[in-house]
Amino acid sequence: MNPFFSIVKAVALAILVVAAGSFPAAAETPSKVVEKFQANLLQVMKDAEKLSVRQRYERLASTVETSFHLPLMVQIATANHWQDASPSQRVQLVSAFRRMSVTTLATLFDSYDGESFQILAEKPGPQHTQLVLTKLTKSDKSTVNIAYVARRFDDGWRMIDVIVDNGISELKVRRSEYSSILKSDGVPGLVALLNRKADELISK
Numbered sequence: 397m398n399p400f401f402s403i404v405k406a407v408a409l410a411i412l413v414v415a416a417g418s419f420p421a422a423a424e425t426p427s428k429v430v431e432k433f434q435a436n437l438l439q440v441m442k443d444a445e446k447l448s449v450r451q452r453y454e455r456l457a458s459t460v461e462t463s464f465h466l467p468l469m470v471q472i473a474t475a476n477h478w479q480d481a482s483p484s485q486r487v488q489l490v491s492a493f494r495r496m497s498v499t500t501l502a503t504l505f506d507s508y509d510g511e512s513f514q515i516l517a518e519k520p521g522p523q524h525t526q527l528v529l530t531k532l533t534k535s536d537k538s539t540v541n542i543a544y545v546a547r548r549f550d551d552g553w554r555m556i557d558v559i560v561d562n563g564i565s566e567l568k569v570r571r572s573e574y575s576s577i578l579k580s581d582g583v584p585g586l587v588a589l590l591n592r593k594a595d596e597l598i599s600k
Contacts, residue, residue, distance in 0.1 A: 426526040426546035426553045427518045433463040433555070434513040434530065437501065441508040449598050452502035460498050465547070465554035466490050472556075473570040474578060474586070481583045489583055492590035499594040509535035521545055525556070 424432075436459040440452055447455070460466075467486075470493045471478040481489065514531045521527040525547050532540040545557035558566040577585050 424552060426528050427515055429463055429546065429553050430528045430530060430544045431515060433459055437505060438513060441505045444506045444508060449502050449600055453498050453598060456501050457498050463555055465549060465556050466494050468556055469567060472567050473574055477578045477583055485583045488587045492587045495594040496590040499597045503597045511535060
């Protein structure tokens, strides 16, 4: 798999709050939300070799749900199709998006070889967001710049996008990927596709 594509998929998510978290986000800064997400991800990486994909999924699910605002991310990624979807279709779409996002993380972060995350800065972003600038240092000492876009909601700060190497937006990638299936099969088709891909990955 292309290493760059893997990084984009892995730090995402993408994908993306549906359930209450294990800690109160309201009292936390955007940087603290990112720090906790990255720390949990790193711990799963360190334990990955003794865990199945499903076990890594279970460890990461809560972290994704408490760190990202999945409904808003799906709404942006599906554009006008979200507005046309019924309430039940929206629920199904968020659920499928969450499954695919967490499964992608559980699949790609399957080992640890000295990688580390570092928060570099936090600064104002567009449209009342905050940008949390971080750096991933890989085992060969090469680095990847990762910026998390955070927005404040009633229950606290949540991440709504991830930008890799100062230019590649996770939501723009998802929007491009989803456009074809949405045009041909609508929201039900995208829900089925995401769930099918998640099932394939988690069965490995």
